[in-house]
Each structure stands twice: as structure tokens, then as C-alpha cells.
Amino acid sequence: MQLIGTISGEVMPTRFNILLSSSGVEKGSYVKIRHEQYGWVLARIDNIKRYIDNEGEEVVLANARTIGYKRDDNVLIPKTPFRPEERVYAADRELILSVMGLKKVKTKSIYLGLLEGHEIPVYLDIEKTIRKHMSVLAKTGAGKSYTVAVILEELLKNYFPIVIIDPHGEYSSLKYENDDYDAMLTYNVKPRSYEKQITEYAPNIIVNPEAKKLTLKPRFTLEELTEIMPIPLGDRQKSIAYNALRRLENQEYTIQDLINSVRLDKSNAKWKVISGLESLRSSGVFEGTPIRDKDLVREGNASIINLKGSEPRIQELIVAKICKDLFNSKKLGEIPNFFLLVEEAHNFCPERGFGDALSSQILRTIASEGRKFGLYLGVVSQRPARIDKNVLSQCNTQIILKVTNPNDLRAISQSIEGFTPGMENDIKNLSIGQALVMGECVEQPITVNVRVRESLHGIAQEREEIEKPKSMIEKIRPIFIEEEKEKIKKKPAKKKSISERIKGIFLEE
Ligand SMILES: Nc1ncnc2c1ncn2[C@@H]1O[C@H](COP(=O)(O)OP(=O)(O)OP(=O)(O)O)[C@@H](O)[C@H]1O
Ligand SMILES: [Mg+2]
Structure with a gap:
């Protein structure tokens, strides 16, 4: 087990500081601490700061957040704090994988x-x-x-x-x-x-x-057709398009078939619909x-x-x-x-x-x-x-x-x-x-x-x-x-x- 420091100052169940004695620790590292009641508990280093204390010594202090310990299938947080000045170790792979719920196997x-x-x-x-x-x-x-x-x-x-x-x-x-x-x-x-x-x-x-x-597939509802038309259709044209689509219902059709179906309409309003469909056809889609x-x-x-x-x-x-x-x-x-x-x-x-x-x-x-x-x-x-x-x-x-x-x-x-x-x-x-x-x-x-x-x-x-x-x-x-x-x-x-x-x-x- 690699000792990385000891808990320092006030300790809360979810937050505490660690006086670091090892240099291999960085923000995001996982650490473990033995809790007198719950056994090994996983924590994560959220922040690290360095400063010179009153005696002129350099101090490296890490802020840690408790992640929890595994009981059956649950991850629980200790209800009481760790002991002050408890030793803190680098977390081992097994503890990290089990508490973080990560898979150990590559399959699937x-x-x-x-x-x-x-x-x-x-x-x-x-x-x-x-x-x-x-x-x-x-x-x-x-x-x-x-x-x-x-x-x-x-x-x-x-x-x-x-x-x-x-x-x-x-x-x-x-x-x-x-x-x-x-x-x-x-x-x-x-x-x-x-x-x-x-x-x-x-x-x-x-x-x-x-x-x-x-x-x-050129198969549309009237709503879809209205939406994708390059020119806005008025009520008259919508009804022409609707009738043209109805005539082709239950069969496979191309845009050209749809144009032909619109042509059957007697109203002059059909030309605007045809022009829109021609544009759609030339898009190639x-x-x-x-x-x-x-x-x-x-x-x-x-x-x-x-x-x-x-x-x-x-x-x-x-x-x-x-x-x-x-x-x-x-x-x-x-x-x-x-x-x-x-x-x-x-x-x-x-x-x-x-x-x-x-x-x-x-x-x-x-x-x-x-x-x-x-x-x-x-x-x-x-x-x-x-x-x-x-x-x-x-x-x-x-x-x-x-x-x-x-x-x-x-x-x-x-x-x-x-x-x-x-x-x-x-x-x-x-x-x-x-x-x-x-x-x-x-x-x-x-x-x-x-x-x-x-x-x-x-x-x-x-x-x-x-x-x-x-x-x-x-x-x-x-x-x-x-x-x-x-x-x-x-x-x-x-x-x-x-x-x-x-x-x-x-x-x-
Ligand atoms: N995990 C990685 N390992 C190595 N290089 C990476 C990684 N992720 C991103 N990069 C580098 O960052 C560049 C940008 O990444 P990417 O194309 O995924 O950005 P993006 O978030 O999809 O951007 P955009 O919003 O412009 O699509 C990549 O060309 C690659 O050089
Ligand atoms: Mg991208």
C-alpha cells in the first residue's frame, strides 16, 4: 500500500483535507482511508494547494471528497467522519472498480x-x-x-x-x-x-x-410535402397536392408520377404545385x-x-x-x-x-x-x-x-x-x-x-x-x-x- 499523506484539520463525512507526503498525487486521483466502522472508503482529490507555513516549510494540502464504500450492491457514504490524522493511501484498482461500478471484463x-x-x-x-x-x-x-x-x-x-x-x-x-x-x-x-x-x-x-x-423513397404525407416545397403552398394548392397524393395511395410512386397526378387537376392553381415538385425532382434526392x-x-x-x-x-x-x-x-x-x-x-x-x-x-x-x-x-x-x-x-x-x-x-x-x-x-x-x-x-x-x-x-x-x-x-x-x-x-x-x-x-x- 502506498501512503500518500494524513488527514489534516477538521473532518466531515463527505469533505476533508489531506496533508500530502507523496508527490505522485494529482487532482482527480482516487485515495482510500480506513474507517473504524465501515472499512476501506474511497475518496477523490478535488483540489491541491501549496504554500509556505509559519515555520517556513512548504506544505502541500489536498481537498478530498468522500465517494463511499460498497455494501452489497450499493455505494454508501460513512455516517461519521474519519479519525483526525488518519492515514491516507493511494486507492487500489479493485476498490476503484467496485465502488465506481466499472466493468472488469472487456466483453460486451x-x-x-x-x-x-x-x-x-x-x-x-x-x-x-x-x-x-x-x-x-x-x-x-x-x-x-x-x-x-x-x-x-x-x-x-x-x-x-x-x-x-x-x-x-x-x-x-x-x-x-x-x-x-x-x-x-x-x-x-x-x-x-x-x-x-x-x-x-x-x-x-x-x-x-x-x-x-x-x-x-418519394412517399409523403401532405404535411411533409408542404414543408419541403421550395415555395409556400396556399390552401387551394394544398388541396390539389392532397388529392394528387390520395390518387397514388397504396402504390409505389416517383416524383414524376406525383407531378402527373397533379396535372390531372383542372384548376390553374396546379402550376405552382407542379413547379415546386419539379424543383424537388431536380434535387436528385x-x-x-x-x-x-x-x-x-x-x-x-x-x-x-x-x-x-x-x-x-x-x-x-x-x-x-x-x-x-x-x-x-x-x-x-x-x-x-x-x-x-x-x-x-x-x-x-x-x-x-x-x-x-x-x-x-x-x-x-x-x-x-x-x-x-x-x-x-x-x-x-x-x-x-x-x-x-x-x-x-x-x-x-x-x-x-x-x-x-x-x-x-x-x-x-x-x-x-x-x-x-x-x-x-x-x-x-x-x-x-x-x-x-x-x-x-x-x-x-x-x-x-x-x-x-x-x-x-x-x-x-x-x-x-x-x-x-x-x-x-x-x-x-x-x-x-x-x-x-x-x-x-x-x-x-x-x-x-x-x-x-x-x-x-x-x-x-
Ligand atoms: N481523445 C483524444 N485523443 C487525442 N486527440 C484528441 C482527442 N480528442 C480530441 N483530440 C484532438 O482534438 C481535435 C478536435 O477534436 P474533435 O474533432 O473531436 O472536436 P469536436 O468537439 O468534435 O469539435 P467540433 O465541434 O468542431 O466538431 C482532434 O482533431 C484531435 O486532434
Ligand atoms: Mg465534431
């Missing part, structure tokens, strides 16, 4: 990284982490997408089906191996490509030449063979919906349509349980007052009902204050990285049960790549140094604040021209020439 778990201040790997139970939805929140550049990709790698290893809404096309790099070998040694991670488990779809295959063309839900959600596969290069309104439309179809298929039991990850969630289910998105309603429904059917939601955002509160508060697992904006901190604190002011401070002081994990997957909130990725990290580019253009369809050029696609076809990311040599180190293990 997510290896997220190392516990802050320790070399202890953090394995989170997959089911407990995602089955009641998950949110990943932090300011820009704090490491959200990186952390999410680590989780996706772990889900793929476990053959868990995934659908990724990827507005910036940053997850396609799961196909390529990471080459940050030094960091891999620290986290005991090997480079890995997930190419065989990734299928990438994009509405815009000129910008994303490696993706398959994403085509949606509904042209081609529609993608099947069974292809999107498959055992061991991640389907990336790469929306890079598509107009915001089209992005919303695609997310709304895909989510609705998948939710219905899931309810009917036609597809396996799966994880739906939505990046930039504030754009797809914004809080009231921050605009409305075509996808808002279905994402709210999935957040409240999805878990019953085995549709697990993951939302990612750099603006927690701008995500629909109903969606955010349904996420039982929270992975919070550095946040400094007071509005965002408030939104986080309001959506999490048991959030303390101390946590707010912890979140402000996190470093890049450090995450506070809360929820059913851990007994107590923990801070994790998120592990290095096995696959390459793709960087998000061109994030514009979404301004909804009034006539978005006009701006969309037909986006399914095969020759263009061939011309611009990019080469896959090149690996460093030394990579093969260094990879040998891992392969020999």
Missing part, C-alpha cells in the same frame, strides 16, 4: 480510455451506455467527434448495427488506420481499419465520390433506387449518411425521412436493434426559439419512445443550449467534454439529474480529450482520458451556422452525374511510409 463493453489520474482502463457496459440514449456535449474542438468515433469503433467490434448522421463527412475516415503510434502505446491500442464494416451513402456524390448515391431500411441497419455494419455538400433544408429532409422510416421498420420488428448517432443535433432538433427543423418531431419521438423498440439515440452537439430540451433530457448517459459557455453549462445542468455545482467547475476545467461520464453506465460520475483512436480521425470542415435559405431547391444542382463523379474521384488517404514498419510492433504482440 466500450473501452473508452483511462481513468483520470490512473492507468485503469474504463470499460462501459454497451447496453447500459446506449440503451437509454446518450448525449455527447462540449464546445467546439473539445473532442466530441473523436470520443464518438472511439465509441463507434467499440460498437463495431461488437457487431452492433449503427446509422450515423454525418453532416461534415468526418466519419468516413473510420475506413483508414490511425498512425499516432506513440499514443497507441499509452492506451494499449492497435491501428485498425473498419473499412469492411462501413457503408457510406451521400445525396451529393460529386462532393463525396467514395459514397453510394443516397436515394429516398428522390431519383434512383431508394435505399432499403434493411440495408441501412445490418449486424456488424455502420451506415454513414454523409450530408456534406447538401443544403441545410435537404439535410433536414433526409434526416426526417430516414429516421421516420427506420423508426417504423423498428416498430414492426423488420430490422435489428441499432444505434442512431446524430451529429450537430442542434440543427436537426433545435430548441424552441432556435428555429424548427423538419426532423424535430421524429427525433423527439425517437428520444421518448425509441428505447422501447430497440432504437438507441446518440446526440452530439457543441451548443447544448440550442438542442430541444425534451431530447436532451431523455439521454441517460452523458459524456461531457470541456464546456465554458454559461448558457450551455446551464442547459447541461438542467438536463441532468443530480448535477452539482462542483461538476460545473470540473467541466470548465477539462482538457481536450477528457470526458466526464455520467449515467447508468457508471455508479458515480467519472473523468476519463479518452483513448486514442484505432482508425484515423477525420476533421470536420466548413461548419456554417445554418441559415435557412428561402428557396433552397433552386440552389441545388442535379447531383447524380456519374461522369462528374468519375472525374473528381479522390484517392483514399495515404498512409505514412513508415507505418507498415511500426505496425509490425503491434502485430508481433
Whole structure:
């Protein structure tokens, strides 16, 4: 046992100071103290200060918070304080794992990284982490997408089906191996490509030449059609559109069929509807063979919906349509349980007052009902204050990285049960790549140094604040021209020439 100091001054059951005698202790380290009544109790160092005392000696004083001791399946806090001047030791792995409720085995778990201040790997139970939805929140550049990709790698290893809404096309790099070998040694991670488990779809295959063309089923309710039309429809036109849709009820149809159905109307008001539908047709999103839900959600596969290069309104439309179809298929039991990850969630289910998105309603429904059917939601955002509160508060697992904006901190604190002011401070002081994990997957909130990725990290580019253009369809050029696609076809990311040599180190293990 490694002695690190003794309790100093006034002692309370939940808070006390430690006069440190060892230098290996830092903020976030776990320590243990023997309580005369309850045995070994775990505590965490929240703060450390150094000063010169009256005798001119340097003093290192740590402020500690009691976490508790394990009795049966519960973590309890001592009802009486520790003895003054009791000895304090570095906590051992067994005590930390049992009190923090962390898994000891790798099976069916997510290896997220190392516990802050320790070399202890953090394995989170997959089911407990995602089955009641998950949110990943932090300011820009704090490491959200990186952390999410680590989780996706772990889900793929476990053959868990995934659908990724990827507005910036940053997850396609799961196909390529990471080459940050030094960091891999620290986290005991090997480079890995997930190419065989990734299928990438994009509405815009000129910008994303490696993706398959994403085509949606042209099947609408009147409400959906009215919402996505580039020109607002009056009552007369709505009734024309309604009749046209009714005529096509219970059959497969294309946008052209819908246009033909509108043409049957005698009224001159039909021309405005036809013009709107022509614009929709030229967006290309509904042209081609529609993608099947069974292809999107498959055992061991991640389907990336790469929306890079598509107009915001089209992005919303695609997310709304895909989510609705998948939710219905899931309810009917036609597809396996799966994880739906939505990046930039504030754009797809914004809080009231921050605009409305075509996808808002279905994402709210999935957040409240999805878990019953085995549709697990993951939302990612750099603006927690701008995500629909109903969606955010349904996420039982929270992975919070550095946040400094007071509005965002408030939104986080309001959506999490048991959030303390101390946590707010912890979140402000996190470093890049450090995450506070809360929820059913851990007994107590923990801070994790998120592990290095096995696959390459793709960087998000061109994030514009979404301004909804009034006539978005006009701006969309037909986006399914095969020759263009061939011309611009990019080469896959090149690996460093030394990579093969260094990879040998891992392969020999
Ligand atoms: N766990 C980590 N280990 C190593 N590097 C990391 C880690 N997390 C983040 N980084 C570094 O920080 C950069 C930003 O991370 P990331 O792209 O995940 O940020 P983000 O929070 O998603 O930002 P944005 O809001 O712009 O999407 C990465 O390119 C990477 O260099
Ligand atoms: Mg990101």
C-alpha cells in the first residue's frame, strides 16, 4: 500500500483535507482511508494547494471528497467522519472498480480510455451506455467527434448495427488506420481499419465520390410535402397536392408520377404545385433506387449518411425521412436493434426559439419512445443550449467534454439529474480529450482520458451556422452525374511510409 499523506484539520463525512507526503498525487486521483466502522472508503482529490507555513516549510494540502464504500450492491457514504490524522493511501484498482461500478471484463463493453489520474482502463457496459440514449456535449474542438468515433469503433467490434448522421463527412475516415503510434502505446491500442464494416451513402456524390448515391423513397404525407416545397403552398394548392397524393395511395410512386397526378387537376392553381415538385425532382434526392431500411441497419455494419455538400433544408429532409422510416421498420420488428448517432443535433432538433427543423418531431419521438423498440439515440452537439430540451433530457448517459459557455453549462445542468455545482467547475476545467461520464453506465460520475483512436480521425470542415435559405431547391444542382463523379474521384488517404514498419510492433504482440 502506498501512503500518500494524513488527514489534516477538521473532518466531515463527505469533505476533508489531506496533508500530502507523496508527490505522485494529482487532482482527480482516487485515495482510500480506513474507517473504524465501515472499512476501506474511497475518496477523490478535488483540489491541491501549496504554500509556505509559519515555520517556513512548504506544505502541500489536498481537498478530498468522500465517494463511499460498497455494501452489497450499493455505494454508501460513512455516517461519521474519519479519525483526525488518519492515514491516507493511494486507492487500489479493485476498490476503484467496485465502488465506481466499472466493468472488469472487456466483453460486451466500450473501452473508452483511462481513468483520470490512473492507468485503469474504463470499460462501459454497451447496453447500459446506449440503451437509454446518450448525449455527447462540449464546445467546439473539445473532442466530441473523436470520443464518438472511439465509441463507434467499440460498437463495431461488437457487431452492433449503427446509422450515423454525418453532416461534415468526418466519419468516413473510420475506413483508414490511425498512425499516432506513440499514443497507441499509452492506451494499449492497435491501428485498425473498419473499412469492411462501413457503408457510406451521400445525396451529393460529386462532393463525396467514395459514397453510394443516397436515394429516398418519394412517399409523403401532405404535411411533409408542404414543408419541403421550395415555395409556400396556399390552401387551394394544398388541396390539389392532397388529392394528387390520395390518387397514388397504396402504390409505389416517383416524383414524376406525383407531378402527373397533379396535372390531372383542372384548376390553374396546379402550376405552382407542379413547379415546386419539379424543383424537388431536380434535387436528385428522390431519383434512383431508394435505399432499403434493411440495408441501412445490418449486424456488424455502420451506415454513414454523409450530408456534406447538401443544403441545410435537404439535410433536414433526409434526416426526417430516414429516421421516420427506420423508426417504423423498428416498430414492426423488420430490422435489428441499432444505434442512431446524430451529429450537430442542434440543427436537426433545435430548441424552441432556435428555429424548427423538419426532423424535430421524429427525433423527439425517437428520444421518448425509441428505447422501447430497440432504437438507441446518440446526440452530439457543441451548443447544448440550442438542442430541444425534451431530447436532451431523455439521454441517460452523458459524456461531457470541456464546456465554458454559461448558457450551455446551464442547459447541461438542467438536463441532468443530480448535477452539482462542483461538476460545473470540473467541466470548465477539462482538457481536450477528457470526458466526464455520467449515467447508468457508471455508479458515480467519472473523468476519463479518452483513448486514442484505432482508425484515423477525420476533421470536420466548413461548419456554417445554418441559415435557412428561402428557396433552397433552386440552389441545388442535379447531383447524380456519374461522369462528374468519375472525374473528381479522390484517392483514399495515404498512409505514412513508415507505418507498415511500426505496425509490425503491434502485430508481433
Ligand atoms: N481523445 C483524444 N485523443 C487525442 N486527440 C484528441 C482527442 N480528442 C480530441 N483530440 C484532438 O482534438 C481535435 C478536435 O477534436 P474533435 O474533432 O473531436 O472536436 P469536436 O468537439 O468534435 O469539435 P467540433 O465541434 O468542431 O466538431 C482532434 O482533431 C484531435 O486532434
Ligand atoms: Mg465534431
